[in-house]
Amino acid sequence: MAAAVSLPRVFKGRSVLITGGMGFIGANLARTLVKFGARVTVVDAMIPEYGGNTRNLAGVAAKVKVHRIDVRDHAKVARLVRGQDFLFNLAGQTSHMDSMTDPETDLEINCRAQLALLETCRKNNPGVRIVFASTRQIYGKPDYLPVDELHPVRPVDVNGINKAAGEAFHLLYARVHGIRATALRLTNTIGPRMRVKDARQTFVGVWVRRLIEGEPIEVWGGEQQRDFTYVDDAVEAFLLAAAREEAVGEVFNLGGPPPVTLQALAELMVEVNEGGAFVVRAFPAERKKIDIGDYFADDRKIARVLGWKPRTDLRAALTKTLAYYRKELPHYL
């Protein structure tokens, strides 16, 4: 095993670009990097249906260069890529349903813009260290559980197809062109700064909002098993992946504390919230067509190679998340 790295030392004074950096995970990453003394530049299109929110950088905004740029605008992104030491590539369209009703936008962002960004790096900054936010969605309906990185990639919706292509481009550019890219396949990430306006980013956001607003949570189905990563743990995974050479050209699942059913999650949330209710509804037909059933990750590879481990259990994650939105909810509506 390689010696432990001091993450603050790795990033101090280094130039870091974060696409989707006003969004949920991107902004949490930016905040940590500012704390480490990195020079942080953020790109975000601030599309209303996506995750970007100026509130996400509250308190650190003066220390972050923010560019309101869409990753589909390749020429503008290209100018920002030059001179960066690290590129955390998190910009994406995340809604499965939106990908089905507007598949071409999903393709432009999750597939085409990714290839263009990699071409830009190859031409203008071939030494940049890239970590790409991929998703468990590319596995589709699991053949077996927990799902490891060798599980076939067989997406069940347009979002999954485009994310699979976007990830494949990163790994191909690592293998063929020597671009130092790593892909992390995220599962449900939860925590402060997630979108709570609707379920476009994660259904947990809507649940948090409804609990705080005193409305019952709607659980669709309820028996599906899922795993959840707390955002601070996800941020640490991105930083470790960027810091460690062993990660170049590799793909890693992120997991979290042991999986739970959606109904058990709802029960725990009501308990942690010290009040509230949930109703269980039948799964809507249009969602069923693109549903993946049970999913939880085998994350032993990232534990073994990078020493990553989730530090936050589900109860603590929900407690911190609810505490954040009890104060901050108005900024997220």
Add this chain to the structure above:
Amino acid sequence: MAAAVSLPRVFKGRSVLITGGMGFIGANLARTLVKFGARVTVVDAMIPEYGGNTRNLAGVAAKVKVHRIDVRDHAKVARLVRGQDFLFNLAGQTSHMDSMTDPETDLEINCRAQLALLETCRKNNPGVRIVFASTRQIYGKPDYLPVDELHPVRPVDVNGINKAAGEAFHLLYARVHGIRATALRLTNTIGPRMRVKDARQTFVGVWVRRLIEGEPIEVWGGEQQRDFTYVDDAVEAFLLAAAREEAVGEVFNLGGPPPVTLQALAELMVEVNEGGAFVVRAFPAERKKIDIGDYFADDRKIARVLGWKPRTDLRAALTKTLAYYRKELPHYL
């Protein structure tokens, strides 16, 4: 097993659109469909580096409506899709090397235009029967041989990534939107009307040309095993897939006679040609990075479900191909 279908009866008087219809397989398909009495419309961009060649429709041109349209021009393609009974979707960028030097063009044609075409069908002709020309390239370096349809999809070049996405869109639209699409994963297809100017479509084209021109064939490596489908057999597979409801939403490998090493193929070609020579060269480094090693298909699924079987052995395929180009070569240079 379903009763055998009479292909001429299925297609007689029906409206058929073929994208890439001036190309190698597309034109052979168009010729057969004309013979069956179908109303054939062809779309081809006639890009010089691709497979389109007016000579490919010699003798049937008067019976085929030809539109010189690029599949990236979605609006124009959309107008042609209306009212068609069948859509054979063969337009594509086929060169692996070109996909690495100009990845964005490959994405536009093999990925983005495919999604746009499916959206067009969904909106304007949801009942059309589609057969999509996919490729064994999406499997990447095989885990096992022969490769069946359950083999993981793990492409090793930009072309493979985009073709995998293009295929996945077809199968997704079948499953979720009820679009009646089938995908055929082609291996090396050979025969009259293939591109022989260079190796952008198949290396066998260049070999045929060099033999006829009295130049030695260049064999790179030589030990790699490959399988070959004769174009008439490939055409039959497309027609069967379109004719049979069992094929909707399915993906099928095409194979052929037993696989051979590239060196054995070169030897057989020299023998069939009754003259010529080949030289074996080391595999170029830039190609090695995206090479898939040995490949041959398990094509038992299409045999079982559609009753397809290759009828033409390799010797006969090469004999017919060489005979064609001995007469026709000037039209293909």
